Structures are given as structure tokens and as C-alpha cells.
Amino acid sequence: MAKGYRVGFTVGSDDHKGRPGAAPPGSGSFGVYGGLTCIWAEELTRQGLWRALKARRCYGTTGQRIRLEVTADEWPMGTEFTADEPPEIRVQVWGTAPIERVDVFRGLQQVYSYPEKVVRDEDRVRVAWSGQRIRARNRLVRWDGGLSLDQGKILSATDYAFDSASEGIEEISERAVSWKSVTTGDADGVILQPPATVLSFNTPVIQHAVSLAEIAGGPIAVEAGGIDIKVVFEHQPLGIGRDVEFSFRESELLAGCHPCWVRVVQTDGAKRHGQVRFTL
16 A cells, blocks of 8 residues: 555465365464455356456455445445545444454554444453564564563453464463463463552563553553564453444545555454545
């Protein structure tokens, strides 16, 4: 998009097991579940699928069979059209887990997020780490490590968005939890029910301590270079249900070509992307 290309979203995998739509990571260098490309086609034929792909009536997910429909002034996903005023962007999502948020972008700029205020569980903290070293085969980031409290007791701890059976929580004690984890652009994490305390995050990538008082003020992100390598501390988002529908219109725009796309995030970490494009 930064170079002015007219793009559509597709997602795939490098899986060789012959199981389309069922591509979990194995024991090799692939650290994330294989994605899916979803196509809005008029007919389920080779010709119908090809026409839809050429028209960019497609979107991608991180492996879940989520339904997404995005229109601009009723023009369908992938359409390029001319408008006299900023169009109404309408989004419908049918998720496989509660929807955490839907972000609307114009080009590379985020212009809206739904819901405008995320509802959170103040008794639980989500700690999620993500990112990749490079955009190539050796992009894997290893996050084996743990988290500890300076006082109190961990009431519960659960996995968040781990992709492989070889990843996940290994041990939980009253004041500590440890895990094995790798990311290749995706996010992994844990969800804790801690007391009023300071959380100390310790991995080979990032070491950081944060208090619950700081987290109460909003999500705290600690970055570590690479491509979006970071850890985020926040109160657990509750989600707004599996089915979401809303519309959005910008108040004004400069003349020009504006690719508009959305990013949907579920509370289980799954994502999907789709777009339309218009010219003022």
C-alpha cells in the first residue's frame, strides 16, 4: 500500500501434509498455525473463484473459519469506485470466538476502532508477547521464560494463543508461572488472576517489571526491535460477542485514492483482514 499497489488480502501456509485448513505447526521451524484465504465468489467453480480473486473479493484469517463482510456505500469488498464524499464503511463479522475489537485503516493509518471503549475484566491480566526477527525462514523468536509476583498469590493462570502442543504453561506456583513459547509474527501469552502486586516478566527477549496500578491505566507495551517484537500487559478484554456489526464514516478526506481495510481480533488471538478502495 505504501507503494501505491492495489492489493487484496490472502493468507496461506507452508504446510506439506496435504490437509487444507488443518495446518498446525510441527516440530520444525514453522511456529504458527497455517492461515486461510476466504473468497466471496458468485459460484463455486474455478472460474468463479478466479474472478473473485482478480476482483480482490477475498480476505485472510489466521486459520479460523471466520466470516467477514466489508462494504463502502454498499460496494463490496475489493471494489474500486469514485465517491463525492467519504463513504460509509459497513462491517459485519461472524466470529469463532468473542470479538475483542475491529480496527479500521485508511492506507497504513488506523482511523477507527470498534468498540471505542474495550470492556475488560479488572481481576485478570493478559500478558501477550509477539513478533518475528525478520521476514524470512529464520524469523522465529524464542520466549521460553516465566513471570513472578513480588507478593500475594496467583489464583489462576491459563494459556493464550499458543499454536503447538510443544508450547504452553509448564509450571504454576503461588507466585510464579513458567512456559515454553516461540512466535513467528503471531502472539502467545498467559492470562493471570493476580493480587495487587508487581509482575516481573523474564525471558531471553525482554525483562520487565510492571505493577497492577500501572496496568489499570491502560495497556503497557514494551518493544524489543525486530518486526513487532514486544510484550503487552493489560487487563483481559472480555469481548463483545461473536457476531458484530457496525458502520463508520470519516468526517472529511482529501481528494485521492484511499484503500480502506479492517483488522478483526478475537479474544483467542485469532485475526483476519479485508478491504475496499475508493477515490474522492
